Amino acid sequence: MTDNSDTILARLMGLHPKVIDLTLDRLERLLATLDHPEAHIPPAIHIAGTNGKGSTQAMIRAGLEAMGKSVHAYTSPHLARFHERIRLAGTLISEPALSALLDECEAANSGQPITFFEITTAAAFLAFSRTPADYTLLEVGLGGRLDATNVIAAPKLCIITPVSIDHTQFLGETLPEIAGEKAGIIKRGVPVIVGPQEEDALEVIEARAARLGAPLHIYGQHWQVWEERGRLIFQDETGLLDLPLPNLPGPYQILNAGAAIAALRLLGADEAACEAAVTRAEWPARMQRLRRGPLVFAAGAAELWLDGGHNPAGGIAVAETLSRMAPKPTHLICGMLNTKDVTGYMRPLTAQAESLTAVAIPGEPNTLPAEETEAAARKAGFARTAQAETVDAAIRAITARQPQARILICGSLYLAGQILRENG
The missing domain is CATH 3.40.1190.10 (Mur-like, catalytic domain)
Structure with a gap:
């Protein structure tokens, strides 16, 4: 067999x-x-x-x-x-x-x-x-x-x-x-x-x-x-x-x-x-709006989006997309691999997002630790940064401050895949 x-x-x-x-x-x-x-x-x-x-x-x-x-x-x-x-x-x-x-x-x-x-x-x-x-x-x-x-x-x-x-x-x-x-x-x-x-x-x-x-x-x-x-x-x-x-x-x-x-x-x-x-055409995790699942439930009235872009050109593309969306307080939850140009990816996004919460990608050996991702975010120009143990915890912390926010989970296809698996 x-x-x-x-x-x-x-x-x-x-x-x-x-x-x-x-x-x-x-x-x-x-x-x-x-x-x-x-x-x-x-x-x-x-x-x-x-x-x-x-x-x-x-x-x-x-x-x-x-x-x-x-x-x-x-x-x-x-x-x-x-x-x-x-x-x-x-x-x-x-x-x-x-x-x-x-x-x-x-x-x-x-x-x-x-x-x-x-x-x-x-x-x-x-x-x-x-x-x-x-x-x-x-x-x-x-x-x-x-x-x-x-x-x-x-x-x-x-x-x-x-x-x-x-x-x-x-x-x-x-x-x-x-x-x-x-x-x-x-x-x-x-x-x-x-x-x-x-x-x-x-x-x-x-x-x-x-x-x-x-x-x-x-x-x-x-x-x-x-x-x-x-x-x-x-x-x-x-x-x-x-x-x-x-x-x-x-x-x-x-x-x-x-x-x-x-x-x-x-x-x-x-x-x-x-x-x-x-x-x-259908292609998940490219500025995909999440509309069901436990993370959407945790987000409450907030919009929840997912993108797997992970290099400087990907950061520019996401920033351009955000710039054309209806104005709304926008917060990033970001997990990245240690093989990527992290600040290069983040830099274009500083003009479009109020904060970045760093997470590690669970189960991924090449993940960047949350503290290093947060340090890269500060270096890229984010004034407001944080770390969270999980994406769920990051969502709850953001919505506690701004219930009507737009939240984008981003930085890695590996993180995006995990979100799609866990969120149904």
């Missing part, structure tokens, strides 16, 4: 001493043993970038499904359950299917060193190769060039969302270095949708595309997107679209929607599919 997926996943965590060790050698060995499932998946759309990958993928999926297409999707990290990472022809993978695939990959690996992400990516490729679909959406886990998803030899389309500074310990200290890693997904002759980029990042992307003869579709050159009178306007060489604003909140979703629409247009989507992309 096969163990359940949680038991197998726990074992797989022990197959390599490091969580992240960027190389493709171990995965290529395992995929060869499994008879190369990655060569037999439906046409792949490969998405790299620092921010916006998940939202862009969700919009493309909504658009393709509106065209009647069946779509596999691979994303990471998961928020509440691992099963969220693998979507087969539109449906999250079942527990029996996941545990059987993990069991098969574990047996094929024969106890050899391999990271958790590598072996679970192999399981995803196995699943995608055995279930018919029209497209496979692959979100890069980290970087691009040496990411486990980059074993795909000839994707149908590549997308690079905005590149910014993050994961410097793995991808390089400078924007051009990081852009070089992201541009590693570009393949010979394969079209690339390029979202808004800093000039020195764009130069790196353009140089690699030129070497490989990959046609570029660049924001600001080949396609444009903007908000006008409460509508989303998209324009490319094919013409102009006048669409509703994205249902995913935040001004940055306009740009994510633009990349998604540019991709869909290359895939032959009509206006109805493009409209579905912006109105039907």
Whole structure:
């Protein structure tokens, strides 16, 4: 009898001493043993970038499904359950299917060193190769060039969302270095949708595309997107679209929607599919309003929001979203990992929030302790800071002072996932 997926996943965590060790050698060995499932998946759309990958993928999926297409999707990290990472022809993978695939990959690996992400990516490729679909959406886990998803030899389309500074310990200290890693997904002759980029990042992307003869579709050159009178306007060489604003909140979703629409247009989507992309996408923990569960009950009359952004660009995006919301006293509850640019994330938020309460992320080995998060908040410019043992305690302390407040839980996808699990 096969163990359940949680038991197998726990074992797989022990197959390599490091969580992240960027190389493709171990995965290529395992995929060869499994008879190369990655060569037999439906046409792949490969998405790299620092921010916006998940939202862009969700919009493309909504658009393709509106065209009647069946779509596999691979994303990471998961928020509440691992099963969220693998979507087969539109449906999250079942527990029996996941545990059987993990069991098969574990047996094929024969106890050899391999990271958790590598072996679970192999399981995803196995699943995608055995279930018919029209497209496979692959979100890069980290970087691009040496990411486990980059074993795909000839994707149908590549997308690079905005590149910014993050994961410097793995991808390089400078924007051009990081852009070089992201541009590693570009393949010979394969079209690339390029979202808004800093000039020195764009130069790196353009140089690699030129070497490989990959046609570029660049924001600001080949396609444009903007908000006008409460509508989303998209324009490319094919013409102009006048669409509703994205249902995913935040001004940055306009740009994510633009990349998604540019991709869909290359895939032959009509206006109805493009409209579905912006109105039907679902992507939790991106400025998500929580409306039920014990934390909402604890918040009482206060608004409760959740966001998983965790780098400086994510902080800017959240600040812009807050700046466009109806004025209301706003308080942050923040937990972050010790691998992040914490003050860089917090600095843009100081103008939008009255206070920041720091929490540790329970059960997360790389959490920043609450006292260090609070110290970073003061350094970033927050005049009013505090610490709390739990998110629940932080909510109750804030609402005791301001019952009608807006409260945003933020700073980490790991914290966001825990909130979604515990809050139902």
